[in-house]
Each structure stands twice: as structure tokens, then as C-alpha cells.
Amino acid sequence: MFDKYEKGILISSILVMMLFIFSLVYSLDKKGRNITECIPFNKTYQKGRVEKIDDSTYQVFMVAKMWAFEPDKIYIPVGSTVDFFLTSLDVVHGFNIAPKNVNLMAVFGGVGKSTVKFDNPGVYKIVCHEYCGVGHQFMQGEVIVNYPENK
Ligand SMILES: [Cu+2]
Numbered sequence: 001m002f003d004k005y006e007k008g009i010l011i012s013s014i015l016v017m018m019l020f021i022f023s024l025v026y027s028l029d030k031k032g033r034n035i036t037e038c039i040p041f042n043k044t045y046q047k048g049r050v051e052k053i054d055d056s057t058y059q060v061f062m063v064a065k066m067w068a069f070e071p072d073k074i075y076i077p078v079g080s081t082v083d084f085f086l087t088s089l090d091v092v093h094g095f096n097i098a099p100k101n102v103n104l105m106a107v108f109g110g111v112g113k114s115t116v117k118f119d120n121p122g123v124y125k126i127v128c129h130e131y132c133g134v135g136h137q138f139m140q141g142e143v144i145v146n147y148p149e150n151k
Contacts, residue, residue: 045087050074058082064093064106067135069126078121078146086112094130097143105130121146 002010048063048070056079063070064086076082086095088106095104097116104112118124128139 045085046089056080060084062086062095062106063089064095064128064139065089066091066133067128067139069095069128069139069141072126072141074141074143076118076143076145079117079119080145081115081117082143084112084114084116086114091132092130093132093139094128096127096129097124098127100124103129118143118145 045061046063047061049061050071051059051061053059056077058074058076058080060071060074060082062084065088074082084095084102084104086104086106087110088108090108092108093106095106095112096102100116100118102114102116104114106112122145124143124145126141126143128136132139
């Protein structure tokens with residue numbers, strides 16, 4: 001029922017598709033699977049907070065709102081792994097920790113999650129990279145890794 005050209009086109013498209021899926025899975029593995037997850041909004045939270053799980057594991061429940069992040073300063077020791085949960089109280093905001101390749105979108109009614117490991121000390125800037133209104137450019141925060149005032 002197919003002529004030989006159709007068969008050739010079908011087979012080559014399937015091969016291209018398989019190559020695409022293979023490279024996706026391969027790159028996920030190389031990049032440590034730090035990919036955004038979207039979590040159903042069953043546990044509502046209205047206030048941002050940082051929770052310490054143990055000495056090197058933290059969970060940050062981040063709230064984005066016009067025009068601030070809450071919490072806007074996060075103090076953690078070097079070598080920490082941080083789960084960022086992100087939601088918005090109003091419009092769509094962005095969440096980017098540039099050197100860490102974190103790129104989330106804060107949406108009202110949804111929770112995004114990304115896990116980041118901070119191996120080097122320093123101050124990591126969090127910025128909103130989704131235009132959200134007149135105060136957009138002031139919307140930022142910091143992850144402070146092993147700062148002197150850390151206890
Ligand atoms: Cu913004």
C-alpha cells in the first residue's frame with residue numbers, strides 16, 4: 001500500500017525521531033537531570049520560607065509576587081543541595097539563577113521545582129526574567145553560599 005518513496009520517508013522520520021529522543025535522554029544524563037518539574041498545586045503555600053532538612057539539604061519555598069521574591073536572601077553552606085519550589089501570588093514571574101542554569105516560571109496556581117547543588121562559595125543572583133510590570137527590574141534575590149555571617 002506504500003510505494004517505496006513513502007516507505008523511505010517513513011523510516012527516515014522514525015529514525016530522526018529516535019535520534020531526537022536519544023539525544024534528549026543522553027543530555028539529561030550529562031546535565032545531572034536538573035530539569036524543571038511541575039508539581040500539582042495540592043499543598044498551597046502563601047508565604048515563602050526556607051526549610052533545613054539536614055546540614056547540606058535545604059528546601060526553599062519561594063513565592064514570587066509584584067515585585068519581589070520571598071524569601072529574597074537565602075543563606076546556605078557550601079556543598080548544599082537545594083530544592084527550589086516556586087509559585088506566584090499574582091501574575092507570571094520568572095526565576096533564574098544564571099550561573100546555575102535554573103530557569104523556572106512562577107505561575108499562580110502551579111508549583112515549579114528545580115534542584116540545585118551549590119559547590120562553590122559566593123553570592124548567586126536570582127532575577128525575574130519574565131516581564132511582570134513596572135517594578136520588574138527591581139525583582140531580585142540572592143543565594144548566599146557560605147557567607148561569613150552564616151552559622
Ligand atoms: Cu519580572
